[in-house]
């Protein structure tokens with residue numbers, strides 16, 4: 001098995017240059033980690049609650065020449081036993097399989113949660129199936145299955161903190177996974193959608209070292225969320241030169257158009273979405289701080305200048 005020290009692993013993830021995906025950097029280690037984990041393939045159950053499925057789509061879009069393809073990773077290297085979008089089973093058969101797999105692999109499987117968890121009225125507003133004639137709510141599924149998992153990953157901002165489904169007035173009482181599984185270690189991989197590099201890098205770290213990576217105060221791996229968008233932004237020189245865009249489409253820093261990059265901890269500038277094609281600021285859109293707790297309400301209006309005054313940075317340049 002190819003080995004890599006923790007320090008080097010974190011350095012590769014945190015320091016990867018713009019346009020170089022974690023899949024390409026960690027490809028050999030990912031294959032080894034997944035191949036070596038447990039006796040046989042690590043079992044993964046993937047639940048979807050209040051979500052748009054964008055995080056699954058983002059992950060399934062991962063393609064990196066020379067690296068394990070995402071379909072191989074998800075279907076051959078790990079044992080993805082339950083996922084609404086890619087599994088063939090449905091109905092009672094699927095529900096039985098979900099709960100039986102969790103029981104059979106108690107304490108050994110990984111639970112991935114995508115989407116927020118509607119908690120109002122005992123979870124009545126989000127059901128994921130029926131079992132023995134009764135609705136299975138997302139709330140109860142996360143409680144029961146999450147309680148048996150070895151590790152829980154909240155994939156995307158909705159699962160991590162509630163995200164858009166929890167936006168005011170939040171009529172279904174959507175919350176993030178950690179609020180449901182408060183006693184369980186939950187690794188948050190936010191962004192809207194989640195970046196596949198952060199997900200694959202985190203899962204590979206867990207499988208390689210049998211441990212969760214260093215997390216920040218909001219449960220995010222610091223190797224992917226340790227710096228702000230502003231720290232590494234491609235328009236940062238414009239900010240310090242005070243070249244500010246006055247309208248969308250202008251060149252220059254997007255600060256006056258509402259960019260929340262200085263408040264947003266995420267390494268978007270190091271890795272574009274859709275196979276490193278682009279990301280918000282590169283495409284001319286202000287950062288909306290989608291990886292932060294409180295998104296979207298705490299960062300609205302998206303196109304209004306944020307209350308934080310960065311003039312001190314300009315003075316201190």
Ligand code: SF4
Nearest residue numbers: 230233253254259261
């Ligand atoms: Fe980039 Fe936004 Fe910072 Fe300007 S304010 S440098 S656009 S992150």
